[in-house]
Amino acid sequence: MVTAVIVDAVRTVSGKGKPGGQLSDIHPAELLGRTLRGLIERTGVDPALVDDVIGGCVGQVSEQALNITRKAVLGAGFPEAVPATTIDRQCGSSQQAAHFAAQGVLAGAYDVVIACGVESMSRVPMGTATLGKDASGPAVALRYPEGLVNQGVSAEIIAGRWKLDRGELDEYAARSHARAAATAAAGGFDDEILPITVTEPDGVRRELVRDETVRPDTTVDSLSGLRPSFRDEQLEHRFPEIDWKITPGNSSPLTDGASAVLIMSEDRAKALGLRPRARFHSFAVTGSDPLLMLTGVIPATRKLLDRAGLALDDIDAYEVNEAFAPVPLVWRHELGADPERLNPRGGAIALGHPLGASGTRLLATLVHHLEATGGRYGLQTMCEGGGMANATLIERL
Secondary structure: OOOEEEEEEEEOOOEEOOOOOOOOOOOHHHHHHHHHHHHHHHHOOOHHHOOEEEEEOOOOOHHHOOOHHHHHHHHOOOOOOOOEEEEOEOEOHHHHHHHHHHHHHHHOOOOEEEEEEEEEOOOOOOOOOOOOOOOOOHHHHHHOOOOOOOHHHHHHHHHHHOOOOHHHHHHHHHHHHHHHHHHHHOOOOOOOEOOEEEEOOOOOEEEEOOOOOOOOOOOHHHHHOOOOOOOOHHHOOOOOOOOOOOOOOOEOOOEEEEEEEEEEEHHHHHHOOOOOOEEEEEEEEEEOOOOOHHHHHHHHHHHHHHHHOOOHHHOOEEEEOOOEOHHHHHHHHHHOOOHHHEOOOOOHHHHOOOHHHHHHHHHHHHHHHHHHHOOOEEEEEEEEOOOEEEEEEEEEO
8 A cells, every 4th residue: 555654844933924023035946945854855855856845825926936846946046847836725835735645655656755835024015915905806806795804803803702701812822832942952853953054134044943933931921911803893793702812912923934744655765775764644634614614624633533533632743823812712622632732742832834835844943842752643633724624544553
């Protein structure tokens, strides 16, 4: 039986997604290209053996337009014969890239493939793709006559309907920073982070090895003073459950970053003398209510576990993307999940959410965590704009 395995998984550090962030001076194609080159150098694989490179990116305009993954492959020095494509499943784009890559191996279409992702939110800010234009069209407007809402308002609706109070959200956010800071201090991210060298304005070269978005001194008290980000009085009559509690502190920050995973058949890995670190066990993807677009992680997880024939208690660690604090909290509540296994190294609230790169970033963190702890199964799930979610189950080898 053909199996699809992970040979290596790497990511860059996070950079604040605004001018002056530690990755903001690097073109996104260059950032992903360096990540691809670093992945190949770490494993010693001849890039000519790569059948395809599948990348995720959400803001596919401006410097991220025209198939940025192909530009990254060329910039990384891969042979011109190595193809590449860029996909958009919103926040789960590179998780979907990993699904497509692994499924290609399982189908016999690929022997060696890279799944990856990139987002430079400092250089291509959110909203650049539409520039105020209607991206939905009249048929969607007819189906949802009251209108859809942005993800921040969706997070507010979820927090209200599940009766999550502000203190609970801020407490979860502070925990994310504490766990990420503790992992970093113990060297827990060292193996997954691919150092990036930048040149400062004074000409000094500096190697970036620490996430810029992690704040070790974060406390519930420090978060409590932040104002809600998405207050809209016009929506209060429509959603009376909202009392405006989603802030920059209990949301993922705007982030720059890239990540990549080398995937191949187990037979090819052994033939190349490489050690498979984990195998893809099961996959799921689902649509969900586009108004409550962040809740898709719940049915996606249930679908995944049903396909795998496993219970949540069989899983050693869960990576649930922290787009906003209500997402993992509602997921945990609905599935009865163990909070100690949920985002054990911190999540996107601390480590950042570089949109198109987040899927393979979470996968890299999950693989390294399972290896460090001796866990067998790891589950990853990601809510996505428009009402969708991906879920992935891997098994450490």
